Amino acid sequence: MGDERTWTITQLADEYGITLRTIRFYEEQGLLTPARNGAHRVFHEGDRVRLALVLRGKRLGFGLDEIKKIIGMYDAEPGEAGQLRYLLDQIAVRRAELEQRRRDIDATLAELDEVERRCRTDLDALRTDMSDPA
Amino acid sequence: MGDERTWTITQLADEYGITLRTIRFYEEQGLLTPARNGAHRVFHEGDRVRLALVLRGKRLGFGLDEIKKIIGMYDAEPGEAGQLRYLLDQIAVRRAELEQRRRDIDATLAELDEVERRCRTDLDALRTDMSDPA
DNA sequence: CCTGACGTTTACGTTAACGTAAGTACGGCT
DNA sequence: AGCCGTACTTACGTTAACGTAAACGTCAGG
Incomplete structure (x- = not known):
C-alpha cells in the first residue's frame, strides 16, 4: 500500500x-x-x-x-476561503504566463519553418547549379 | 520604400x-x-x-x-551547402527543444486545471457548510 | 548662462543556480 | 587493519544578466 x-x-x-x-x-x-x-x-x-x-x-x-x-x-491544504481565492488567483496568473509562452513558442516554430523553407530552397538552387552549370 | x-x-x-x-x-x-x-x-x-x-x-x-x-x-546568408545543412541541423535541434517545452507547458496547464477544480470543489464545500450548518 | 532632459562611457555591485574543493564519517570487502 | 565507495557538511568560486553609481557631453528653454 x-x-x-x-x-x-x-x-x-x-x-x-x-x-x-x-x-x-x-x-x-x-x-x-x-x-x-x-x-x-x-x-x-x-x-x-x-x-x-x-x-x-x-x-x-x-x-x-x-x-x-x-x-x-x-x-496546498484545502484551508479557508481566503486562501482558496488567493490560490485561484495565482493559478490564473501562472496560466496566463504559460499561455503567453505557448504563443511565443508557436510564433518561433512558425519562423523556424520559414527559415527552413528558405534553406531548402537555397539547397535546391545549389543542386540545380551543379547539375546544370550553364 | x-x-x-x-x-x-x-x-x-x-x-x-x-x-x-x-x-x-x-x-x-x-x-x-x-x-x-x-x-x-x-x-x-x-x-x-x-x-x-x-x-x-x-x-x-x-x-x-x-x-x-x-x-x-x-x-543567415544563403552560403554554401555545408552551412545550409548545419543550419537545418540547428533548426531541428531548436524545434525539438521548443516542442519539448510545449509538452511541458501542456502538462503543467493540465495540472493547474486539476488544482483549480479541487480548489473550486473545496470552496463549494465551504459554502455548503455555511448555508447548512447542521 | 545655467539648468534639466536625454544621452554617453566606464566600472564595480548583485542575484541565481549551481560548481568545486576540503575535510569528515561510515559500511563493506579483502 | 586498510582501503574503497558512498555520503555528508561547510564554504568559497563562477557565470549570466543586468543594476547602479560616477562623471561627462549636448542641446533647448527660461
Missing part, C-alpha cells in the same frame, strides 16, 4: 541526469524535503515526483522560487 | 518595458547593432524587430547566447 520504494541521492541524480549538488541545493531551498536515515537522505516516491516537477519548471524557464510557489499550489 | 522611421534608446525601452542598461547590454553582447549619430544610438525597424525577438527568446527561457544563435539563423 504505502509505496515502500525509496531512492538514494545518486540514484535520483542518475535518473534525471543532474548532480548531487543540485539535489542538495534544491533541498536547501526548500524544494525537496527528503527523509533521513542518520545523516543520509532517503527519497520516497513523493520526493521523486517533486523533483520531476522542479525540473519541468526549469525547462519552462521558471526560477526556483517561482517553481516553489507553483509546486506549493499542488499540495 | 526604405523604412525611414527611427527610434531612440528610451523610446524602445519604454515600448518594451525594459531599461536603457538592458538595451546597451544587448548591444554589448552583439544582439543589437544600432546605427550612430555621433555618440547617440539610432534604432531602425530592423533593430526593433531583433529586440522583440530577443525578448521573446527571454520569455522562452533561453540564454542570451542561445538567442543570439537562433536570431542569427533568421538572417
Whole structure:
C-alpha cells in the first residue's frame, strides 16, 4: 500500500541526469524535503515526483522560487476561503504566463519553418547549379 | 520604400518595458547593432524587430547566447551547402527543444486545471457548510 | 548662462543556480 | 587493519544578466 520504494541521492541524480549538488541545493531551498536515515537522505516516491516537477519548471524557464510557489499550489491544504481565492488567483496568473509562452513558442516554430523553407530552397538552387552549370 | 522611421534608446525601452542598461547590454553582447549619430544610438525597424525577438527568446527561457544563435539563423546568408545543412541541423535541434517545452507547458496547464477544480470543489464545500450548518 | 532632459562611457555591485574543493564519517570487502 | 565507495557538511568560486553609481557631453528653454 504505502509505496515502500525509496531512492538514494545518486540514484535520483542518475535518473534525471543532474548532480548531487543540485539535489542538495534544491533541498536547501526548500524544494525537496527528503527523509533521513542518520545523516543520509532517503527519497520516497513523493520526493521523486517533486523533483520531476522542479525540473519541468526549469525547462519552462521558471526560477526556483517561482517553481516553489507553483509546486506549493499542488499540495496546498484545502484551508479557508481566503486562501482558496488567493490560490485561484495565482493559478490564473501562472496560466496566463504559460499561455503567453505557448504563443511565443508557436510564433518561433512558425519562423523556424520559414527559415527552413528558405534553406531548402537555397539547397535546391545549389543542386540545380551543379547539375546544370550553364 | 526604405523604412525611414527611427527610434531612440528610451523610446524602445519604454515600448518594451525594459531599461536603457538592458538595451546597451544587448548591444554589448552583439544582439543589437544600432546605427550612430555621433555618440547617440539610432534604432531602425530592423533593430526593433531583433529586440522583440530577443525578448521573446527571454520569455522562452533561453540564454542570451542561445538567442543570439537562433536570431542569427533568421538572417543567415544563403552560403554554401555545408552551412545550409548545419543550419537545418540547428533548426531541428531548436524545434525539438521548443516542442519539448510545449509538452511541458501542456502538462503543467493540465495540472493547474486539476488544482483549480479541487480548489473550486473545496470552496463549494465551504459554502455548503455555511448555508447548512447542521 | 545655467539648468534639466536625454544621452554617453566606464566600472564595480548583485542575484541565481549551481560548481568545486576540503575535510569528515561510515559500511563493506579483502 | 586498510582501503574503497558512498555520503555528508561547510564554504568559497563562477557565470549570466543586468543594476547602479560616477562623471561627462549636448542641446533647448527660461
